Amino acid sequence: MSKPKIAVVGASGAVGEVILSILADLGHREDRVTALASERSAGQDVDFGNTQLTIEELSAFDFSTVDYALFSAGGSVSEEYAPKAAAAGAIVIDNTSAFRYHDDIPLVVPEVNAEALDGIAGGAIIANPNCSTIQMVVALAPVYREAGIARINVATYQSVSGAGRLGMEELALQTAARLNFKDPEVSKFAQPIAFNALPQIDVLLDNGYSREEMKMVWETQKIFSDPEILVNATAVRVPVFFGHSEAVHFETREDISIERCRDLLQRAEGVEVVEGDGMIHPTAVTHAAGKDPVFVGRLRRDISHPRGIDMWVVADNVRKGAALNAIQIMYRLEQNKISGGNRDQAIVNSA
Numbered sequence: 336m337s338k339p340k341i342a343v344v345g346a347s348g349a350v351g352e353v354i355l356s357i358l359a360d361l362g363h364r365e366d367r368v369t370a371l372a373s374e375r376s377a378g379q380d381v382d383f384g385n386t387q388l389t390i391e392e393l394s395a396f397d398f399s400t401v402d403y404a405l406f407s408a409g410g411s412v413s414e415e416y417a418p419k420a421a422a423a424g425a426i427v428i429d430n431t432s433a434f435r436y437h438d439d440i441p442l443v444v445p446e447v448n449a450e451a452l453d454g455i456a457g458g459a460i461i462a463n464p465n466c467s468t469i470q471m472v473v474a475l476a477p478v479y480r481e482a483g484i485a486r487i488n489v490a491t492y493q494s495v496s497g498a499g500r501l502g503m504e505e506l507a508l509q510t511a512a513r514l515n516f517k518d519p520e521v522s523k524f525a526q527p528i529a530f531n532a533l534p535q536i537d538v539l540l541d542n543g544y545s546r547e548e549m550k551m552v553w554e555t556q557k558i559f560s561d562p563e564i565l566v567n568a569t570a571v572r573v574p575v576f577f578g579h580s581e582a583v584h585f586e587t588r589e590d591i592s593i594e595r596c597r598d599l600l601q602r603a604e605g606v607e608v609v610e611g612d613g614m615i616h617p618t619a620v621t622h623a624a625g626k627d628p629v630f631v632g633r634l635r636r637d638i639s640h641p642r643g644i645d646m647w648v649v650a651d652n653v654r655k656g657a658a659l660n661a662i663q664i665m666y667r668l669e670q671n672k673i674s675g676g677n678r679d680q681a682i683v684n685s686a
Contacts, residue, residue, distance in 0.1 A: 338362070338363050338364060338367055339367070339401075339402035339403055339665070339669065340367045340368075340369075340400065340401040340402050340403075341358065341363065341367065341368050341369070341401060341402065341403045341404075341405060341665075342368075342369045342371055342396065342398065342401045342403070342404045342405070342420070342425070343355055343358075343368065343369065343370055343371060343405050343407075344371045344372070344393060344404060344405065344406040344407065344408050344412065344413075344416065344420075345371075345372060345406065345407035345408030345409070345412070345430075346370035346371055346372050346376075346381050346388070346390055347370075347372045347376040347379065347381060347390060348372075348407055348408065348499065348500065349496060349499060349500050349503075349653055350407035350430055350653055350657045350658050351370075351372075351381075351407050351408070351658075352381060352382070353653050353654055353657070353658035353659075354405055354407065354658040354661065354662065355368070355370065355381060355382065355383050355388070356382070356383075356384075356658075357654075357658055357659060357662055358383070358662065359383045359384030359385075360384070361662070365383055365384075365386055365388060368383065368388065369388070369391060369396070369401065370383075370388040370389070370390045370391065371390065371391055371392070371393045371396055372390045372391075372392075372393060372408065373392070373393060373408075373412075374392050374394065376390050377390050377391060377392040378390065393408070393412070393416060394416075397423070398419065398420040398423035398424070398425045399423040399424050399425070401425050402425060402426065402457070403425060403426050403427075403428060403665050404417070404420040404425045404426070404427045404428070405428050405430070405661050405662075405665070406420075406427060406428070406429040406430060406431065407430040407431070407657065407658070407661075408431075409431060410431040410432055410433040412431075413429050413431045413433040413434070414433045417429050417433065417434070417460055418460070421458050421459060421460050422458065424457040424458055425457065425458075426455065426456070426457055426458070426459050426461065426665075426668065427459070427460040427461065428461050428463060428661045428664050428665060429460060429461070429462050429463060430463045430657050430658075430661055432465070432550070433462075434460055434462045435462040435464065435465075435550075435553075435554060435557075436553060436557075437462075440460050440461065440462050441455070441461050441462065442462045442463075442464055442554060442557050442558055443461055443462070443463070443464075443558075443664050444464060444469050444472055444473060444476075444558060444660060445660070445663045445664055445666075445667045446473050446476060446603070446604045446605040446606075446663075447472050447473060447476040447558055447559070448558050448559070448560070449667050452664065452667055452668055452671060453671065455668055455671075461664055463657060463660050463661050463664070464550075464554045464558060464660075465547070465550045465551065465554055465656075466493075466497060466579060466650075466652035466653075466655075466656025466657055467491045467493060467497075467547070467550075467551060467570065467579055467581065467652070467656070468550060468551050468554040468555060468558070469650070469655060469656050469660055470579060470581065470629045470648055470649070470650035470652075470655060470656060471487075471489060471551065471555070471581055471583060471648060472554075472555060472558050472559070473603075473605050473606060473629040473650075473655075474583065474600070474603075474606060474629055474631050474646065474648045475487070475583070475585065476559075476603065477599035477600055477602070477603040477606070478585075478587065478591065478596055478599055478600075478644070479559060481589075481591060481595070481599060482587040482588060482589040482590070482591040483587060483588030483589055484559075484564055484585050484586070484587055484588065485563075485564070485565065485586045485587065485588045485642075486564070486565040486566075486567070486585065486586045487555065487564065487565065487566045487567065487568075487583065487584070487585045487586075488567045488568075488583075488584040488585070489551065489566070489567070489568050489569070489581055489582065489583045489584070490568075490569045490570075490571065490581065490582045491547075491551075491568065491569070491570045491571060491579060491580070491581045492532075492571050492573045492575075492579065492580040492581070492582075492619075493536060493547075493570060493571065493572050493573065493579045493580075493652065494573065494575040494576055494577050494578050494579055494619060494652055495528060495572065495574065495575065495576060496576055496577050496652060496653050497536075497572075497579065497652050497656075498523060498524070498572070501522070501523045502523050502524070502528075503576055504523075505521075505522055505523040505524060505528060506528050506529055506574055506576065508520065509521075509527055509528060509529035510529045510530075510574070512529070513529050513530055524572065528572060528574050529574055530574060531574060532571050532572070532573050532574075533571065533572040533573075534569070534571050535570075535572075536548075536570040536571070536572050537570075544568070545570055547568075547570040548568040548569060548570045549568075551566055551568040551570075552566040552568065575619050575620065576624070577619065577623070577624040577625070577651055577652065577653060578618075578619025578620065578622075578623035578624045578649055578650065578651050578652060579619065579623075579649065579650060579652040579656065580618070580619050580623075580647070580648070580649045581647070581648040581649070582645070582647060583645070583646050583647070583648055584637055584643060584644070584645050585643070585644055586637075586640055586642050586643050586644075587642045587644065588642075589642075590641075590642060591642075591644075593634065593635065593636050593644065596634060596644055597634055600631055600634070605627075605628060605629055605655075606628060606629050606630075606631055607622075607628040607629070607630050607631070608630075608631050608632070608634070609622065609630055609631070609632040610632070611632055611633065616632040616633055616647060617630035617631065617632040617647065617648075617649045618649060619649050619651075622649060623649040623650050623651045624651055625651060625654065626651055626654070626655075627651075627654065627655060627659055628650070628655070629648060629649075629650045629655060630648070630649045630650065631646055631647070631648055632646070632647045632649075633645065633646055633647035634646045
């Protein structure tokens with residue numbers, strides 16, 4: 336596969352840095368990748384494999400010179416510049432929530448609904464889902480295809496990197512303060528995050544759910560093209576740097592054995608099943624951080640429902656939950672050019 340020309344918007348941020356790292360690992364040449372950010376960051380250098388790229392100013396960039404524009408610079412930036420990039424002929428893959436709920440813009444997780452990319456050409460905008468949604472639907476997709484899913488109950492335990500660099504810095508500073516018997520300073524989060532768990536992420540809506548929780552409802556239904564799926568979510572911020580964890584309880588529409596579920600997950604693209612040897616199960620620190628797959632463990636029958644299944648799901652929220660998913664979308668589009676949209680042909684996997 337020939338390597339396209341790519342602009343990375345938000346190159347100085349946490350997700351942008353990981354996008355650049357993955358692109359370098361995949362063999363993209365530095366002269367075909369442009370790092371973009373605000374005027375404040377322009378002129379700074381960012382790592383790109385064994386070399387560095389100099390950040391260029393976003394507002395002055397000509398998007399007609401690239402094939403893809405990968406945006407990870409915040410919703411307001413995407414709202415202003417993504418349409419301009421698309422109008423210039425680039426395919427925009429946006430990591431923010433700016434376009435996720437537009438009916439005419441596909442919301443894509445390649446392992447789940449790659450067919451939404453059929454027919455996509457230059458000038459299109461594609462939305463990356465929320466990180467917590469991505470890992471959940473990757474784990475649910477193989478079961479959904481076979482037995483359907485009627486209802487999902489999920490509790491997320493989300494790392495501070497989901498709140499960006501400031502979230503990580505606050506956890507580090509508060510941890511140091513606690514260990515030195517000092518009161519932690521609160522800035523990014525509403526309450527101390529060190530040695531704590533915060534049961535609200537983002538603002539509360541009129542129905543009592545947070546926006547983070549409702550994202551999982553809206554996005555799951557859109558990705559599966561199934562508005563009948565019921566989703567009940569509780570989103571919690573925990574003092575972990577990288578990797579979101581989820582306790583997922585779901586009810587299938589048709590009967591399916593737990594053995595069949597395990598078999599489907601073991602063969603599913605992008606999933607790694609960890610059986611649990613003794614007390615060893617997948618965790619954000621030991622399995623997910625810095626890794627590509629979605630890890631699934633604690634698979635068991637829900638004893639409270641005849642078609643209920645429980646599982647534990649972890650993934651790196653910055654990598655698979657943002658950067659990698661965007662790159663996988665790009666690779667799927669590139670493969671579609673070669674195969675004429677034949678989704679059955681094996682694709683280049685960016686893992």
